[in-house]
Amino acid sequence: MDAVVLVGGFGTRLRPLTLTRPKQMLPVVDRPMIEHVVGRLGEQGVTRAVLSLGYRPDAFEAAYPEHRCAGVELFYAVEPEPLDTAGAIAFAARMAEVDDTFIAVNGDVISDFPLVDLVDAHRGNGAAATIALTPVEDPSRYGVVVCDSDGKVQAFVEKPPADETPSQWINAGMYVLDPSVLDLIPENRPTSIERETFPALVQKGSLYAVARDGFWIDAGTPEAFLEVQIALAGGTHIHPTAEIAPSARITNSVIMDHAAVAEGARIADSVLLPYSTVQAGADINRAIISPDHHINV
Ligand code: GDD
Ligand code: MG
Numbered sequence: 001m002d003a004v005v006l007v008g009g010f011g012t013r014l015r016p017l018t019l020t021r022p023k024q025m026l027p028v029v030d031r032p033m034i035e036h037v038v039g040r041l042g043e044q045g046v047t048r049a050v051l052s053l054g055y056r057p058d059a060f061e062a063a064y065p066e067h068r069c070a071g072v073e074l075f076y077a078v079e080p081e082p083l084d085t086a087g088a089i090a091f092a093a094r095m096a097e098v099d100d101t102f103i104a105v106n107g108d109v110i111s112d113f114p115l116v117d118l119v120d121a122h123r124g125n126g127a128a129a130t131i132a133l134t135p136v137e138d139p140s141r142y143g144v145v146v147c148d149s150d151g152k153v154q155a156f157v158e159k160p161p162a163d164e165t166p167s168q169w170i171n172a173g174m175y176v177l178d179p180s181v182l183d184l185i186p187e188n189r190p191t192s193i194e195r196e197t198f199p200a201l202v203q204k205g206s207l208y209a210v211a212r213d214g215f216w217i218d219a220g221t222p223e224a225f226l227e228v229q230i231a232l233a234g235g236t237h238i239h240p241t242a243e244i245a246p247s248a249r250i251t252n253s254v255i256m257d258h259a260a261v262a263e264g265a266r267i268a269d270s271v272l273l274p275y276s277t278v279q280a281g282a283d284i285n286r287a288i289i290s291p292d293h294h295i296n297v
Contacts, residue, residue, distance in 0.1 A: 002047070004103070005041070005107045007053060008082065009108075030239070039071070041103070049072050050092045084193075087191040111215055113214060115132075115176075118131075129207050129208070134169070134214070144170055158192070169211055215231070236250055242257065259273070268286075269286045270284050270288065
């Protein structure tokens with residue numbers, strides 16, 4: 001199966017890290033975020049990932065010139081202008097000539113959601129689209145979904161006010177789409193799948209959902225970018241090329257390649273990006289450090 005992977009956003013919530021690189025080329029533990037995402041798709045049977053590119057597409061083409069990433073074939077679809085989520089999926093699917101049922105995912109979601117359950121449900125429900133749901137504590141920064149006991153979606157509300165969230169279940173950013181969905185998406189203007197396409201499918205009774213509780217993180221904010229690193233590292237991870245002074249103390253942190261930590265520094269619940277340095281005696285807590293920036297989370 002083909003999967004369209006949305007990676008064309010500006011990554012504004014991760015600025016300044018994303019001023020020079022797209023969000024999905026930022027490192028997560030030991031490799032760029034995109035390799036985690038595409039790798040998991042490949043493990044679940046996806047054979048071609050169609051990258052929907054917009055912001056800084058050259059970064060992907062330079063990193064994967066052979067059109068392969070984590071064992072999966074890549075197709076590059078570069079938008080002429082930002083087309084928003086639905087416009088981007090449709091543009092990429094048309095460019096790559098996707099003509100069968102396909103998967104689409106947000107390229108900043110790292111999760112163990114079983115896509116096979118989504119595909120199975122889609123085969124049985126006859127819907128135009130079947131989407132994955134995951135529970136979260138604060139649904140207001142996500143697409144909030146209400147469905148009936150058969151999985152038919154009753155309401156899809158993108159980023160409702162915090163006191164008006166109708167459920168804890170949110171759009172996990174993974175979809176199985178029938179090619180007929182593409183016909184609902186205009187070719188020449190930005191269209192949001194969350195604000196336009198999914199609500200239109202709800203009206204027609206043609207949007208279904210599969211809800212699962214498991215590992216799921218949208219790594220698009222500083223807090224979540226930090227959280228996903230520490231979760232995947234399973235505690236402290238220190239790259240062999242990092243230079244850690246003997247008296248430095250590091251707990252629950254990810255120290256990437258060529259980072260340096262001087263004598264007496266204490267680092268807790270933090271991420272040191274490649275080539276970053278921490279001075280002697282510094283006390284770093286819940287921070288993301290790059291060579292040029294220090295982001296407190
Ligand atoms: N190609 C392209 N063009 N990609 C885009 C564009 C665009 O115009 N706009 C956004 N993207 C990409 C981003 O790079 C990201 O991978 C994905 O689309 C989703 O955009 P985000 O900006 O990360 O959205 P969000 O996190 O606020 O909300 C979305 O994800 C949540 C789950 O993680 C929505 O889909 C929510 O409904 C959902 O709950
Ligand atoms: Mg996101």
